Amino acid sequence: MEEDKVLPKHVGIIMDGNGRWAKKRGLKRSFGHKAGADNLEKLLKHIFNIGIKYVSVYAFSTENLKRSKEEVDYLMDLFVKYFTKKKKIFVSEELKVIFSGSKENLRNDVLAGIKEIEEATKDLKKGTFNICLNYGGRKELCDTVKKICEKVMNDEIKIEDINEDLITHNLYQDLPDLDFVIRTSGEMRISNFMLWQSSYAEYYFPETLFPDFDSKEFDKALLEYQKRNRRFGGVQ
Ligand code: FPP
Numbered sequence: 361m362e363e364d365k366v367l368p369k370h371v372g373i374i375m376d377g378n379g380r381w382a383k384k385r386g387l388k389r390s391f392g393h394k395a396g397a398d399n400l401e402k403l404l405k406h407i408f409n410i411g412i413k414y415v416s417v418y419a420f421s422t423e424n425l426k427r428s429k430e431e432v433d434y435l436m437d438l439f440v441k442y443f444t445k446k447k448k449i450f451v452s453e454e455l456k457v458i459f460s461g462s463k464e465n466l467r468n469d470v471l472a473g474i475k476e477i478e479e480a481t482k483d484l485k486k487g488t489f490n491i492c493l494n495y496g497g498r499k500e501l502c503d504t505v506k507k508i509c510e511k512v513m514n515d516e517i518k519i520e521d522i523n524e525d526l527i528t529h530n531l532y533q534d535l536p537d538l539d540f541v542i543r544t545s546g547e548m549r550i551s552n553f554m555l556w557q558s559s560y561a562e563y564y565f566p567e568t569l570f571p572d573f574d575s576k577e578f579d580k581a582l583l584e585y586q587k588r589n590r591r592f593g594g595v596q
Contacts, residue, residue: 368539368585370414371407372561374553375400377545377569384569390434395571397442401449406575408455408487410582414535415489416460418553422496425465436470439493443473447480454486460532460554461495462503490533497555504530531556540585542578544570562588 375396382392400417407415420435443457450457457477474493507530511517517526528534538554538561546567550558564581566573 366586367410367412367582368562369412370416370536370538370540370557371412372416372418372538372541372554372558373403374418374541374543374551375570375573376543376547378571380545381569381571389431392569392571393435393438397438399571399573401446403573403575403578404455404489405453406578408453408489413487415487416492416535416538416554416557417490418492418495418551420461420493420495421552422462422494422499423552425494436467440469440473443477447477450477450481450489451484454484455481456484456488457481458488458490458533459493460490460500461493462499464494466494488535490535492553495532495553497550497552500532500554501556503532527556537561539590540564540581542566542573542581544568544573560590560592562590 378392378396379389380392381395382389385391404415419439424435425432459474459478463471470493504527508517508522508526511530512519535557538558540563541550541553541558541561542564543549544566546565548565550563562585564584566577566581568577
């Protein structure tokens with residue numbers, strides 16, 4: 361990694377390929393998710409140590425609820441375990457953990473786990489880890505429109521006040537725009553991930569399956585990011 365080159369402030373990761381990783385080894389899909397969770401822990405450590413301030417991951421989309429009950433249950437159990445067991449690590453690494461997504465249709469133990477880890481890490485400042493869980497980009501925009509309409513109806517704001525900044529501040533979380541989005545496993549789609557926040561993001565689609573996307577792979581991705589010429593619609 362070239363240290364003097366600019367780092368992305370906010371990186372998004374669509375963690376794809378857990379199922380295929382397991383299948384390649386003759387294992388059940390759940391083993392792939394467990395391997396993905398183990399990899400995520402190491403990867404986050406690396407990314408925040410480099411000095412990147414914000415990381416958003418796509419852990420579970422609103423569409424993922426259509427998967428088998430067995431897989432959805434497994435993933436929810438995994439999330440609860442992860443939030444409970446890793447809370448101490450996030451605290452010691454000084455990372456603030458936040459969530460983006462809808463609370464509808466989520467199990468009570470998942471909601472309790474979210475609340476607990478958010479509360480325990482809310483004042484931490486080294487970096488922010490945003491977990492998109494039960495998340496859909498279009499749903500986020502619908503929920504934001506509703507939130508803004510309520511503010512207009514309650515005379516907190518006027519229609520004329522609605523602009524891009526106001527929308528950004530009223531999303532599930534008020535985060536800087538995504539600079540760089542990585543989707544592992546060779547799939548080249550964004551699948552409803554942080555649509556508003558990724559308007560000017562650079563994309564990177566490595567073939568590597570998420571459980572194998574380690575710190576070396578991340579550094580390779582970063583080098584690619586640093587070669588890109590970001591023009592934000594202008595001329596340079
Ligand atoms: C997509 O791969 C992955 C998911 C739907 C789950 C992502 C979850 C984790 C990596 C677990 C850890 C996350 C946290 C926050 C603890 P896929 O199963 O669709 O893979 P496939 O396309 O190969 O079937």
